[in-house]
Amino acid sequence: MPGIAKATDGQRIAGVRRRAKYLLIDLELGSLLLHLGMSGSLRVLPADAPRRLHDHVDLQLDSGQLLRFNDPRRFGSLHWLTGDVMAHPLLATLGPEPLEDQFDGAYLHSHCRGRRVAIKQHIMNSHVVVGVGNIYASEALFRAGIRPGRAAQSLTRAQCDALAQSIRDVLTMAIRSGGTTLRDYVGVDGAPGYFRQKLYVYERADEPCRNCSTAIRHRVQGQRSTYYCTQCQS
DNA sequence: CTTTGCACCTGTTGGC
DNA sequence: TGCCAACAGGTGCAAA
Structure with a gap:
């Protein structure tokens, strides 16, 4: 054995x-x-x-x-x-859980200080905050109105407040929907997750923004697919 | 220390 | 139909 x-x-x-x-x-x-x-x-x-x-x-x-x-x-x-x-x-050395109280705008803002890395890669860094994967990083940034390529250090405190809240919201909603099935994911009960229907940008390249109808942009950032709206996010 | 890009794998899809 | 490149939900680590 x-x-x-x-x-x-x-x-x-x-x-x-x-x-x-x-x-x-x-x-x-x-x-x-x-x-x-x-x-x-x-x-x-x-x-x-x-x-x-x-x-x-x-x-x-x-x-x-x-x-x-x-x-x-x-x-x-x-x-x-x-x-x-x-x-x-x-x-x-893992960062805080996103749904715990320690993770908030003040925490995120302090950890963005002096960081030139793109904010999307920053929130996907498990030493900053855990649990934010490629889907929810794009979705949270859309909901917070922040472009994924922005340098982390360029975010204001108010933007960090919005982003931390968006991360918490999108994860909470996704969990409530049983997760996001893109291809073959199923939960323990064998059922797919239904959050895909609520995605605003992920895998929606060239489709109209659900908020403003502008075509959703796709680019590769840090070897990962990223999606955003040029009108709604700055 | 920060930042970047690779490495680890197999399976599926889409273009030619 | 077949072939081949590109890409996929993550993350640790080496290199610069």
Whole structure:
């Protein structure tokens, strides 16, 4: 039995937590740290469920079921941590959770000071704030009326207030809608997320802005697709 | 220290 | 129909 299987064998699951986009499954002697990357999924399946392509890990549960980790692109990860879990290098330097009180305009403004990086890349930096991926970065910037290419240090305090609030709003609304299914994402219940219908800019290149009808602009910024309205965002 | 761009992978799509 | 390039929801790290 290889490393993680041997280290975790027979232990009870004491609890499950989340930090940023990492899932923490706490066992008795340590914690499993799991990230789904771009294409990973976890499914609860019967013990005799046939193996499918890109199934990588099974956690065998007392119930007779399996918790199965499938990840075609293999950008996901699984680590076994012992000791002070939050002190692990992958977790220790993460910024605040966007829906916690510490994340607000004052925090964001102070962390924009002196930063020449584009604001979109800045809010996607997990050392600044966690949980803001490529879809919601574009969406939050649209809602705040800020162009994604603006240098972070150029934002006023009022703009940081608006942006922090937009990040919180867009994430809250997206969670409420079950997430954003672009292609094949489904939630634990197998249902897609419906936030795609509420997107203002993401994957809407050349389509009319929902606010002003100007064609939505697409560009690549930091190797990621970015969408914005030249009229509504400055 | 900040900033930039690459690397890690497979699968799908669209143009020729 | 087939081939090939471009692109996809993330993020850690090396290099400049």
